Amino acid sequence: MSSPPISYNVSSLEVQQYFGYYPSLALAGTATALFGTVTCIILAQILWLRNKNARYMFLVVITGMAEVGGYGALIFMILQSGDTSLYSAYVAMQCLIVLSPNILQAATYTTVGKISTVGKMDSKSKWLKPKMISWGFVLLDLVCLIIQAIGISIWASEKSSGTPSVSVVKLGSWITVGGLGGQLVSFSLFTVLAVWIQRHPENKYRAYKQHRLLFAGVYGVIVLISIRNIFRFVEFTQSAISYPDEGGVAENQALFYSLESLPILLAFIVFIVLSPTYLLPKTRLDEFITDSSEGVSVDPEKAEISQESGEEFSNINLEE
Numbered sequence: 001m002s003s004p005p006i007s008y009n010v011s012s013l014e015v016q017q018y019f020g021y022y023p024s025l026a027l028a029g030t031a032t033a034l035f036g037t038v039t040c041i042i043l044a045q046i047l048w049l050r051n052k053n054a055r056y057m058f059l060v061v062i063t064g065m066a067e068v069g070g071y072g073a074l075i076f077m078i079l080q081s082g083d084t085s086l087y088s089a090y091v092a093m094q095c096l097i098v099l100s101p102n103i104l105q106a107a108t109y110t111t112v113g114k115i116s117t118v119g120k121m122d123s124k125s126k127w128l129k130p131k132m133i134s135w136g137f138v139l140l141d142l143v144c145l146i147i148q149a150i151g152i153s154i155w156a157s158e159k160s161s162g163t164p165s166v167s168v169v170k171l172g173s174w175i176t177v178g179g180l181g182g183q184l185v186s187f188s189l190f191t192v193l194a195v196w197i198q199r200h201p202e203n204k205y206r207a208y209k210q211h212r213l214l215f216a217g218v219y220g221v222i223v224l225i226s227i228r229n230i231f232r233f234v235e236f237t238q239s240a241i242s243y244p245d246e247g248g249v250a251e252n253q254a255l256f257y258s259l260e261s262l263p264i265l266l267a268f269i270v271f272i273v274l275s276p277t278y279l280l281p282k283t284r285l286d287e288f289i290t291d292s293s294e295g296v297s298v299d300p301e302k303a304e305i306s307q308e309s310g311e312e313f314s315n316i317n318l319e320e
Helices: 015-019 027-048 052-080 087-099 099-119 130-159 164-198 209-242 253-273
Strands: none
Touching: 015 087, 027 052, 027 253, 052 087, 052 099, 052 130, 052 253, 087 130, 099 130, 099 164, 099 209, 130 209, 164 209, 164 253, 209 253
């Protein structure tokens, strides 16, 4: 026997009917303020240290802006609940918060690509060149992002339509699950590559303190984003299976802030403390370390710089 059709008036829905709980204004406001703060700090690092090799950190700034926009949309929903239609704000919130960590992953890919160049690993294979590492995984991420965007759009739009079709909502959930699953696989492959580059005996950057700190940051971000991705994977899988009787993960505010908001916020903090803006050399990357076969090398101790000073490794200008 089929379930009765679902029908409701979208314009009169209150915020708790979108989430299955009444969202906390205090938590939403705190998340907005914290993401805004860490975004400003990272932007200040980029502008202050002016490391051309770390300009890709603007990706992290874009992610932060998207997070602020997502939680700002949630605040709008809470404040306007019962007074106006919350449909557009709900879709905007879901898209911005669910999709923006993909951009954060791109910054992680690029960091490892830069390390590969400094350590002369890109001379071993064309697949280890920074553009191949960065753009290869970014393209995989982009495919997963598009799949997730399609799924989220179908899922959120249908749930907010007033007369949602159970099969369409489930379809959107399964599409999103496919994108998240692909993202988990991609991130796992990237982690294996990162470990291989870090431990490779011919990596000439291994003797440097910056190498260890950069990889500590990379692994920290990988762990934190993976926690969040697994949470989202479970959430949408559950939605795909049990909708319209969701409950569980999808309707638990504590889990949302613990496994979505907190890991991403901590990933931002890792990027601040172990920032490529001061850990990557400011010189042309492929000239930072001269092959010992040529009789010239760089002393790792002399090459180290502090976060406070932001000194350049040498006076060689970056060539794009």
